Amino acid sequence: MRSSVVIETIIGKIVITEENHTITNVDLYRDAVIENFFQKETPLLKKAVKQLEDYFKGTLKEFDLPLAPNGTxxxxxxxxxxxxxxxxxxxxxxxxxxxxxxxxxxxxxxxxxxxxxxxxxxxxxxxxxxxxxxxxxxxxxxxxxxxxxxxxxxx
Structure with a gap:
């Protein structure tokens, strides 16, 4: 099951998506209006949001998340x-x-x-x-x- 969360950061809106207990997408939306977007915060997405917030604060230098990018x-x-x-x-x-x-x-x-x-x-x-x-x-x-x-x- 796919779950996503939208967060506001110093570079604009970011959508983090999880599927099968791995992060599959992080999309930058800058100032775009995101309408009709279903959000479901999971434990992994909470961890990803926390790490991203800490990165932007300058207190996290290395991410520790299961990533599964789809590509060749x-x-x-x-x-x-x-x-x-x-x-x-x-x-x-x-x-x-x-x-x-x-x-x-x-x-x-x-x-x-x-x-x-x-x-x-x-x-x-x-x-x-x-x-x-x-x-x-x-x-x-x-x-x-x-x-x-x-x-x-x-x-």
Missing amino acids: KFQQSVWRALQDIPYGETKSYGEVARSIGNPKAARAVGMANNRNPIAIFIPCHRVIGVNGKLVGYGGGIDIKEILLGLEKSVK
Whole structure:
């Protein structure tokens, strides 16, 4: 059974979804109005909300949640590599490609990053351009900047 909860954060509304006792989606809605949305808070969603709140307060640097993102084998490998990027640090798309043993796959890493269904918990915001510039983030570059700024200020 799927359950979801909407929370308000410093970057806007976030919807966290659980299915089969794992987190399957974290969606950023910024200032969108979410109407007719059925919420059911479960013990796992309460834990996820608490961890996300602590992350935004700067008191949590590593999430401890069962995650189950749906994607291809390649996407899964990228998403696992993203979880290895330490809090407050960044890697380029090329560095992530090399870390999964596919050094020529920087563009494919970018596409997998773009399709990450579990934002923040799988920290795709920590991936930057080879020149150090903030590029490509589904939630918007301004949100990526806020998340990286938060992590740098607490580190």
